[in-house]
Amino acid sequence: MFYLPAILIGRLVRLAVRLIRPGGGSALPGLVLSKIAPGLLAATLSKFKDGLVVVTGSAGKSTTTKMLVAMARAHGKVVFTNPSTANIAQGFYSSIIERSNVWGAIAGDVAILEMDEGHAAEITKRILPRQVTVLNVLEDQLDRFIDPALVRNKLGEVAARATDAVILNTDDQNILVMNQKYQPSSVTWFGIASEIVSNTAHGLGAAETYLSVLPRQEVSSEITSVDGLDASAVVQGRDCSLILPNRGLHFALDAIAALESARRYLGESFDLALATKTLNELPPVFARGEIVKINGEEVEFILVQNPMSFQLNLDNLTTNPEQIFLAIGRDVHDPSWLWTVDLKNLSHVDVLSGFNFAEMGLRLTYADIPVGFATDDLQIALDKFFALPRPEHGRKTVIFSADAMRRTRRILGLTDPEAVER
């Protein structure tokens, strides 16, 4: 009863936002609710009988969480989760508006949430997670986090608060340092066989620690081979075959993190065959290798959120796309990091747009990468790009940052973030 007025206000705000801007409205209602009912989040999350499972780290949270949620559901668990665009505090409040009854309660066995690495440290002070998966520490969002070591410390605090299980990446020295410093309990490890990582141009992109190299930990789950979308893994000594949602070693890392997290959460009821079948049939999280039909034409969406996701996605542009749209939006607060990305796999850009198109334009000019047309007006840019004749080979390729992605999807009428096909 206590939260009823707040929930109703939140729903009214959501309705108003969606009337004004179809497809939008994720952040504002949650922000309002977090101000008028700050205790609601902890109250809601504490009611799940299996507790709270957190997936955090610099990159891969959305894909890993989606995989873990699907596997848990396949095992019969009723799961509350958050959309991948809502992984900060107000996003969780928005999810509560969306999914709870008027008293703020949500039916389900467990809450499996991806959490922004900054917000996770604050939220887990108020509600202890049952299980925490930490993926990695990259040089990401330095305008917020300043120094990767500070991110490592925040993630260490989160991991140390887990009551039952901690799942960590042994192929990131930051995570090994974090484990040494915070010593969370009941840790198991996942990773990718060293020879696979060493054969890639830019590895997995973890931030340098500049400390003595710590030894790799014994893994419970490991990727043993990757060939395009096909991967092999060993989970607790048992072999399995995986089909990744897209090209790239980072997707293999997400998959093995999700498998180990599912194994830990589900315990004895974990069925590896069911888990891998579920994972192999899962569509990608939107814009992570998503194929969309626009005007009857297949288009590939690629989301770039930080230096390493930009780098790894460019490294995996194996076919040299004939037509490329690139949009960098407002989410890139400090565009300096665009200069850390090696652009040699980008032969050209047909249309450049987004709020930060000019910053990207400078970067492209100084890399001698030709740009066909550039404007900050995303609507004009998209019209121009989709007016191009179909490419003679491959698909049109759209590369965008998160803000540009949301605006692009809205302009193209793709308003349901979960409507993604493999």
Place this chain on the structure above:
Amino acid sequence: MIKLVGLFPRHLNLNGDFGNLTVLSKQLEWRGVEFEVHLAESLHEIPVDASFILLGHGSAAAWADLSSCFSELKQVLSSALERGAKILAVSSGVEHLFDVTSADSAGIGLLPGKPVLRERTSEFKSFVSDSKQSLGYVNSELELPLFSEDGGLICTLLHGPFLAKSEYLQELVSDLCAYAGVECPELSHAKTQELKKYLEGAWVAAGVH
């Protein structure tokens, strides 16, 4: 021959500061001026006749890892300045030029004293120096000027590719050409216009004047 040096690229490129080397290289290449780029992971890789040395921004751990070479680095930088070379220090690169850093650890010692701290700023900033405008991102708690130039030592808190959005760039390119005793042709009109379009857009997006 102009020799551009980037110091410790594995440590001091946290915010894309090596973009400054890219900008200088391309400006010289587009003008047809010969140059070399040296990415020096150790002091021994710095050519004795370097024309330009970049000291970028790094994490606290990166600087701690480099601290054992500070006294030797001071000699290298001092002699570069004495022979008329340019040094560009960026953000924590500026901080570490002082005798003591804001965290009370030993610095390189090229500048006297210790920088004072203030509340952290994380936003776009612009400045005008000698009638030349510059725009860039600052994420720092150092109470230091956004830009200073003293006898070839250029210090800025604007991290990332500061030179890409600074009217100071043309003067620096001219100075480097003069230092090497080579001509400095103008950029082509087309390239100038291409850069101008994006520079104007960057100023609009940054929302600072």
